[in-house]
Amino acid sequence: MRKKFRESAETASRLRKAGLRPTRQRLELAGLLFRQGDRHLTAESLHGEAEASGIRVSLATVYNTLHQFTDAGLLRQVVVDAARSYFDTNTREHQHFYCEDENRLIDIPGDSIAVAGVPAPPKGTRIERVDVVIRVRRG
Amino acid sequence: MRKKFRESAETASRLRKAGLRPTRQRLELAGLLFRQGDRHLTAESLHGEAEASGIRVSLATVYNTLHQFTDAGLLRQVVVDAARSYFDTNTREHQHFYCEDENRLIDIPGDSIAVAGVPAPPKGTRIERVDVVIRVRRG
DNA sequence: AATTTTCTTTAGAACTATTCTAAACTATTG
DNA sequence: CAATAGTTTAGAATAGTTCTAAAGAAAATT
Numbered sequence: 001m002r003k004k005f006r007e008s009a010e011t012a013s014r015l016r017k018a019g020l021r022p023t024r025q026r027l028e029l030a031g032l033l034f035r036q037g038d039r040h041l042t043a044e045s046l047h048g049e050a051e052a053s054g055i056r057v058s059l060a061t062v063y064n065t066l067h068q069f070t071d072a073g074l075l076r077q078v079v080v081d082a083a084r085s086y087f088d089t090n091t092r093e094h095q096h097f098y099c100e101d102e103n104r105l106i107d108i109p110g111d112s113i114a115v116a117g118v119p120a121p122p123k124g125t126r127i128e129r130v131d132v133v134i135r136v137r138r139g
Numbered sequence: 140m141r142k143k144f145r146e147s148a149e150t151a152s153r154l155r156k157a158g159l160r161p162t163r164q165r166l167e168l169a170g171l172l173f174r175q176g177d178r179h180l181t182a183e184s185l186h187g188e189a190e191a192s193g194i195r196v197s198l199a200t201v202y203n204t205l206h207q208f209t210d211a212g213l214l215r216q217v218v219v220d221a222a223r224s225y226f227d228t229n230t231r232e233h234q235h236f237y238c239e240d241e242n243r244l245i246d247i248p249g250d251s252i253a254v255a256g257v258p259a260p261p262k263g264t265r266i267e268r269v270d271v272v273i274r275v276r277r278g
Numbered sequence: 279a280a281t282t283t284t285c286t287t288t289a290g291a292a293c294t295a296t297t298c299t300a301a302a303c304t305a306t307t308g
Numbered sequence: 309c310a311a312t313a314g315t316t317t318a319g320a321a322t323a324g325t326t327c328t329a330a331a332g333a334a335a336a337t338t
Contacts, residue, residue: 021315021317022305047167060298068151080218082218083325084221085295097260117254124277125278128275134268137264160333162334165286181324202326222323
């Protein structure tokens with residue numbers, strides 16, 4: 001399969017650039033993560049998907065991989081819920097609706113939303129990121 | 140002590156209005172929470188403070204109380220860190236800097252900051268709250 | 279003011295998400 | 309192809325939080 005081969009090679013080189021060896025587990029997880037469009041996953045949900053696809057990988061490796069990919073800029077971690085951590089395959093600038101009834105994230109494109117009037121950050125610090133979470137409920 | 144008595148009576152009636160019995164534990168925790176100005180606490184930190192003040196209260200009760208006060212609108216829960224939950228005694232509209240180096244929250248007054256271009260919420264939902272977290276780091 | 283009812287507190291167990299550990303394994307280097 | 313350095317893994321450990329059921333306290337009822 002030509003396409004798959006090219007994707008793997010591309011992913012492998014992305015990983016190498018991030019200082020990560022392109023192991024079977026990383027390549028297969030990357031396949032799951034990036035094959036489809038923008039996605040929001042938890043470690044458990046990705047692990048479940050891997051299992052369902054016949055990919056053999058431990059939960060610990062899923063956690064490691066999600067964090068390594070996040071550090072490498074391939075994923076963005078989204079904190080909306082005290083209970084679980086979400087990872088977003090969309091690393092462009094954007095924000096989120098968070099549906100509290102169904103624990104679901106929905107992207108808001110970065111060009112539609114803007115935060116104005118941000119004060120200077122506390123002395124000795126610099127702004128890392130501005131996160132907007134719009135909490136919504138059925139009703 | 141006149142002042143303390145009045146505070147207790149006021150707190151007691153706030154609790155009653157929220158359908159909560161003004162028990163010793165709730166009154167004493169309310170004392171710690173609201174005596175000082177705006178504060179950001181975790182369950183553990185409040186429990187520690189209580190211990191230090193000679194207030195006898197279990198950690199389970201601290202958790203219960205924080206949630207009950209939040210439901211009653213006396214506190215606001217702030218989600219910034221996947222690890223721990225913060226509770227904010229400032230329930231006015233406002234936002235936060237989150238200092239990732241020291242796990243510390245800093246209030247941003249609601250009148251200085253504004254979010255523009257919020258799209259319509261997903262079908263069948265209404266906006267509950269708009270949370271802005273500005274993540275900062277030393278540097 | 280004693281009794282009953284309802285709510286609250288508590289210690290400790292249980293749970294959930296996540297991280298750690300150290301041994302086995304795999305990719306890369308020389 | 310051996311040596312090295314990085315990776316994976318199962319399971320243990322941890323952290324924060326919630327649950328449980330029994331004891332205690334507040335409110336309602338007599």
